[in-house]
Amino acid sequence: MTSVPSSSLERSVRGSVRTDPGGLAPFGHDQSHLSGTPRAVVAPADADDVVALVRWARRERVPLVARGAGTSLDGESVPTDGAVVVDLSGWNAVLEVDPGELSARVGPGVVNRDLQNALRPHGVFFPPNPGSWTVATIGGHVGTNASGPRSFRYGPTRAWVRGLEAVLGTGERARFGTRVAKRSVGPDLLQLLVGSEGTLGIVTEVTVRLAPMPAHREGLVYPLEETTKLGAVARRLRGAPGTGLSAVEYLDRGSAAVLAQRRNAEWPADAPLLLVEVESDDPREAPTRRERVSAALRSVGLHRAPIVFGDADELWTLRGASGVALDERMGRRIREDVAVPLGRVDELVHRFEEIARDQGVALYLYGHLGEGSFHPNFVVDPTTAAGDRIRAAVLNAALALGGTISSEHGIGRTKVGYLEREVGRVGLELLEVAKRRCDPDRILNPGKLYPSRSHRVGGRPSPWLSGPAAEGTPPG
Numbered sequence: 479m480t481s482v483p484s485s486s487l488e489r490s491v492r493g494s495v496r497t498d499p500g501g502l503a504p505f506g507h508d509q510s511h512l513s514g515t516p517r518a519v520v521a522p523a524d525a526d527d528v529v530a531l532v533r534w535a536r537r538e539r540v541p542l543v544a545r546g547a548g549t550s551l552d553g554e555s556v557p558t559d560g561a562v563v564v565d566l567s568g569w570n571a572v573l574e575v576d577p578g579e580l581s582a583r584v585g586p587g588v589v590n591r592d593l594q595n596a597l598r599p600h601g602v603f604f605p606p607n608p609g610s611w612t613v614a615t616i617g618g619h620v621g622t623n624a625s626g627p628r629s630f631r632y633g634p635t636r637a638w639v640r641g642l643e644a645v646l647g648t649g650e651r652a653r654f655g656t657r658v659a660k661r662s663v664g665p666d667l668l669q670l671l672v673g674s675e676g677t678l679g680i681v682t683e684v685t686v687r688l689a690p691m692p693a694h695r696e697g698l699v700y701p702l703e704e705t706t707k708l709g710a711v712a713r714r715l716r717g718a719p720g721t722g723l724s725a726v727e728y729l730d731r732g733s734a735a736v737l738a739q740r741r742n743a744e745w746p747a748d749a750p751l752l753l754v755e756v757e758s759d760d761p762r763e764a765p766t767r768r769e770r771v772s773a774a775l776r777s778v779g780l781h782r783a784p785i786v787f788g789d790a791d792e793l794w795t796l797r798g799a800s801g802v803a804l805d806e807r808m809g810r811r812i813r814e815d816v817a818v819p820l821g822r823v824d825e826l827v828h829r830f831e832e833i834a835r836d837q838g839v840a841l842y843l844y845g846h847l848g849e850g851s852f853h854p855n856f857v858v859d860p861t862t863a864a865g866d867r868i869r870a871a872v873l874n875a876a877l878a879l880g881g882t883i884s885s886e887h888g889i890g891r892t893k894v895g896y897l898e899r900e901v902g903r904v905g906l907e908l909l910e911v912a913k914r915r916c917d918p919d920r921i922l923n924p925g926k927l928y929p930s931r932s933h934r935v936g937g938r939p940s941p942w943l944s945g946p947a948a949e950g951t952p953p954g
């Protein structure tokens with residue numbers, strides 16, 4: 479990249495431009511171990527200003543990295559050195575709520591929690607609830623197709639976006655999707671943008687789909703045995719009728735112990751835990767639903783009574799606080815995000831344990847059991863060769879079991895080298911077609927999601943693949 483004077487940038491956009499090192503520093507990293515040094519941070523004034531910024535970046539050949547709250551976990555929002563960060567956190571207006579249509583129009587910088595607060599008086603909510611929901615933005619959710627515990631019932635962000643507006647890497651403004659609930663207009667181009675990690679366009683407005691708020695949500699905590707077959711639990715709960723289950727979460731013994739320390743009341747101190755949420759349209763249905771969940775668990779050999787949280791949010795707040803404590807205890811680590819079909823869950827967990835044993839590192843395991851989705855945390859420096867080996871072993875294990883290398887966090891920089899193994903040659907080439915049309919100069923978030931110029935598919939260099947070198951870890 480050539481050195482471009484910031485005055486040319488300042489002349490080109492109307493929004494604020496920061497170049498002071500102190501102002502740039504917070505934008506050089508996300509919640510992964512990666513970092514970069516941006517040349518500037520621009521907060522565009524409006525969508526036309528984004529167009530002006532993209533035109534400038536094309537002219538000057540400077541990368542642009544869209545950013546919400548910067549909480550991504552695989553380097554998705556980490557700038558390459560010399561990039562301009564496009565700070566959309568100020569675009570935080572809830573523009574319209576239409577409870578009758580079950581939709582809302584929002585700026586990409588709206589924080590999930592602020593959106594929920596704006597929706598509550600209307601008796602509706604936006605279901606995706608990542609652990610980062612108090613700070614992460616809707617634009618970031620779209621960028622990574624984020625989800626959280628309640629995706630057991632509601633699915634990921636992808637299922638809750640009806641339309642969006644974006645400025646492509648060409649500088650064109652484009653609209654994807656509409657406000658209507660049902661469309662049959664060929665393949666869904668809107669979904670091309672969801673999960674695209676800011677590599678195809680900069681999202682300037684999102685129309686989200688909403689759900690009616692259930693009248694009652696309670697949390698249940700069941701102690702498990704070390705020998706519990708997790709796959710059987712997940713499959714039994716997935717198929718259990720009339721339970722109103724909306725979340726089925728797992729914590730291994732080490733992770734559960736941290737939760738236990740935060741809870742003063744009676745608590746199983748030395749057992750893995752199953753945390754579930756049960757929704758009811760009428761609070762009087764709750765005991766019946768609870769009993770159905772317990773009966774389903776008895777049928778797979780779990781006979782202990784649950785601890786009941788009359789308000790599910792109380793349980794999730796406790797879980798969130800213990801998650802922070804757990805983060806502090808673990809320190810630097812590999813924090814993975816893989817999923818497998820429910821029938822292969824026990825094999826995957828066994829493989830995690832083998833990897834930890836072989837490499838001589840501590841493992842803390844938790845995740846969204848009901849969806850076969852796990853976050854194994856290996857306490858090892860992610861920048862070391864051991865870290866690379868562990869990541870490779872985990873991703874290869876998930877793929878070998880018919881699963882995915884990213885259940886919800888995205889590809890970012892850390893997994894770009896593994897993408898072909900999951901989507902195949904055709905998948906990679908289709909992604910490349912989209913890139914060439916939407917961002918021909920490859921200025922949008924280079925090094926993320928898209929493999930490098932020299933990438934080979936099916937053992938041969940692909941005529942479809944071109945672009946700046948990506949920094950992903952090579953497959954192990």
Ligand SMILES: Cc1cc2nc3c(=O)[nH]c(=O)nc-3n(C[C@H](O)[C@H](O)[C@H](O)COP(=O)(O)OP(=O)(O)OC[C@H]3O[C@@H](n4cnc5c(N)ncnc54)[C@H](O)[C@@H]3O)c2cc1C
Nearest residue numbers: 546547548549550608609610615617618621625675676681
């Ligand atoms: C403690 C913690 C818990 C987490 N829990 C979960 C979880 O349960 N589930 C889950 O899925 N994730 C989770 N995450 C990951 C992360 O919070 C989510 O991916 C979140 O959606 C990112 O939002 P953000 O605003 O921070 O986005 P950023 O990190 O700023 O950006 C994420 C990606 O989206 C792109 N992007 C952002 N805004 C735009 C835009 N306007 N236009 C185009 N592209 C854009 C960025 O370029 C980047 O590629 C967690 C992270 C932390 C730190």
